[in-house]
Amino acid sequence: MSDQSKRTALVYAECAEGKLRRVALEALGAARRLAGDGGSVHAVLAGGGSAASPALAAAAAELAARGAGVVHVIDDPALAGFAPEAYAAAIGAAVAAVQPSIIVLGHTAAGRELAPRVAAALKGGHIADVTAIQVPEDGGADAILTRPLYAGKAFEQRRLLPGASCVITVRPNNLPVAEPVEAGSEGKVAALAYAAPPLWTTVRDVVRKASGRVDLAEADIIVSGGRGVRSADGFAPLEALAKVLGGAVGASRGACDAGYCDYALQIGQTGKTVTPKLYIACGISGAIQHLAGMSQSRVIVAINKDPDAPIFGVADYGIVGDLFEVVPLLTAEFERILATPGS
Amino acid sequence: MQIAVLMKQTFDTEEKIELVGGAVAEHSVKYIINPYDEYALEEALRLREAHGGSVTVISCGPGRAVEALRTGLAMGADEAVLIAEDGLAGNDRAIAAALAAAVKSLQPDLLLAGLFAVDRGAGSVALQAAELLGLPHASAALKLEIRDGAGGGGRTAVVERDTEWGVETVEVPLPALVTAQQGLNEPRYPSLPGIMKAKRKPLREVTAAELGLSADDLAPRTERVALLAPPVRAAGRKLAGTPGEQAAQLAELLQREAKLF
CATH class of the missing domain: 3.40.50.1220 (TPP-binding domain)
Incomplete structure (x- = not known):
């Protein structure tokens, strides 16, 4: 099982209002555990528009400081609004670059839309709304993922089958955030090439929630x-x-x-x-x-x-x-x- | 306009969940159409009333799912397809592949589904099907309007959708998948004539093999290793006193005992 204990995991690090969401750090923590000690962890950050670049740089630095070995940054005008096909393609570009066996997203409005598309495109599995992860001491192989059924009237525990890739969405607020790594062992930040797919979705209007309102x-x-x-x-x-x-x-x-x-x-x-x-x-x-x-x-x-x-x-x-x-x-x-x- | 609606039969949301021998007990359980799929079906029926065409309801599941499809027909759907597969429960990608294959043969202008099913709650299957079919999607619809394309362009769906960042209006070209959020509409009840008519409406049963699916299409990527009851929550204590005393005690307990503040 040595090949399995050296897993490559990719995190889609979601931002909101120019800032990294806490769930992105929870997803990173999950990815680090699932990758195991000998595994590698990558993150992909995607955004677009003139205001996005400084925000992406700050988010990338935080991910690199918390254990993402490489943070792949895609800054493209096609990602200015939330066109799910554009964001799924951004994750797809990172998947093609790093060939992960595990992809972790937050189980958020955006993550819930992207994860199934990424899973189906990869012919992989999707374990949604994960609330707990148990990893055996010897690394990431045979991790057990817990998720609710009937909104919490029961829970199931699932594991990944060998050889398959799998997308995991983690429920916000349930898993610990990734801790900072020692000074000097921060990850790298690199721009990732991205060709926007033909866009299907046109965002016509957004009536934003009153600012300061907690989701x-x-x-x-x-x-x-x-x-x-x-x-x-x-x-x-x-x-x-x-x-x-x-x-x-x-x-x-x-x-x-x-x-x-x-x-x-x-x-x-x-x-x-x-x-x-x-x-x-x-x-x-x-x-x-x-x-x-x-x-x-x-x-x-x-x-x-x-x-x-x-x-x-x-x-x-x-x-x-x-x-x-x-x-x-x-x-x-x-x-x-x-x-x-x-x- | 040809509309296909993906439906799942689920436990009634008022049902308690009982675990027996490592499985969810199904005896004497009341089954319903997944409430979110009911919103999807209602929207399909309203669009057919406005634009003409037909509505096909499709479900993949055990034989009992026929009841959900019959209810769909009684509400007003024109025809139903059951992909009769017992062994696919929990295998999202296989169910998505089967549904996508069934949808493909119908070539609908619009595919509708619920945002998620109230049993597994993953919200994955319909979107996986859209990916397999190469269709755009708009998720969590609160309002749906079909617009004829300007200057001979194709028809589009204009969708007001519920997101964490607010209510967003998007436009996607048809054919597309739209998933229904609560608040989209108020589903109708089947009428008595509707129930009578439903008995004569076409309901086809197909298997995954008949849809041309391979073992690889159906192969699971994850497996369940355990099914657990939720941690038991014991009732705590009721606080006595005047409303003022109760409020003060509660604030104190949340601060000192629960250590929340």
């Missing part, structure tokens, strides 16, 4: 509302608490179906599966399909009027009470605590 998938703290919020305006106290905590606002299917908020906020088996450090469920009863989407959170708080609500069955801390009374008080408590230095 649900990467949020450390989520304040989530259910039918108990009773109206769209009922989300205001939740927004205020999330703002103080630096978190994101989510919702149950009940709240979305009732039209209190956008479906983009829905957490559950339909909707998004989240694993924040802290999940505060307000006025959410805890239907099975909602629990599936959030019960892997580290700490769960439930605030609900109904003492028998199933959400209390998974909550570390429960408050039986009116969210409209409790949530503003909690916001005030945290404003006070977080304003105190050294707390």
Whole structure:
């Protein structure tokens, strides 16, 4: 198995708003472990447009400092907007250059679109939404990758079959970021030749989310509302608490179906599966399909009027009470605590 | 306009998952059309109502998937294709290859699918099929409009899609794959006449071999080594007192005990 323990891994290092995303460093950490001690790790960075170049250079330096042996940079106008075929081709160019057996991406909006295309083009496998990786002590061969089924009602562990290449997408917030390497052993940064494919996708318009708003998938703290919020305006106290905590606002299917908020906020088996450090469920009863989407959170708080609500069955801390009374008080408590230095 | 819709039959999302002998227990489980595929089918039916043409629903799975296809026909699809393969569960690339082969023979103008299936949740199969077919894609559609090309150009799909960076509007030439996000539409229920009519609509069964797929096309690249129940989460404690006391206790516990702040 010596050929397998010396694996070559390639990371697609995703950037957002001119910065390397944290999940890119988590993907790099996964790639280093999967490549094993004798393996080699490459990263590919792709972007385009006049503003991209300095941002790509900074991102490349960070990847090189955290264990990417070679960072391949593609800076091309075709990559200015997100045309998935252009980005898939960028990964394809890096694949052709380094011949990896493992390709790691974040399981993000972009990664979810690119990974299947890269996998199919390579006749490889795709293990999606990986939440844990176990690597045997002797290196990267026979790594076990854990991923949720039914949004977390069960988990499966998979392994790569020998001789095949495989694309792996890692769920944000679940795996450790790649640690910096010793000074002097940083990787190289090199431009990679890229011929843009014929572009299918024309980006007509982007209505950006309000800046500073934390994305649900990467949020450390989520304040989530259910039918108990009773109206769209009922989300205001939740927004205020999330703002103080630096978190994101989510919702149950009940709240979305009732039209209190956008479906983009829905957490559950339909909707998004989240694993924040802290999940505060307000006025959410805890239907099975909602629990599936959030019960892997580290700490769960439930605030609900109904003492028998199933959400209390998974909550570390429960408050039986009116969210409209409790949530503003909690916001005030945290404003006070977080304003105190050294707390 | 010829539209093909990829569908998967899944467990109802209210089902509990029980593991028996290293497998997910399937006895007395309620099956549904994957909710995201239902949005895709509804959109296909609305586009057919607006532009004419036909809608074909395609599924690859065990024999019971016929029920999902019949429901699709009862909702209004014109014909159905079942790729009857029991042994491909979890083998995304083989399922993608089989679906791509079935789609290829239909030559649709538009291919629709759900963003992901609520059971495996990978969201990989439809996009792998698009890659194998050489089709463009637009993912996570919240709104879909078919536009006739200007100056004799081909038709395009204009898609408002849900991304992490905001709502993005893209245009792709047809034929293309569009995947449906929640919020695209409100799927209809099958009507009684629809259910009656569905019984007479064509439902073909084919095998991977009949689609011309080779052993290499179907060969898995990964394998499952274990199936696990999620870690059990014990209920914690309920905090007593007035709302003010409860809030203060909670903030204190999150800070000192859970060490979150």
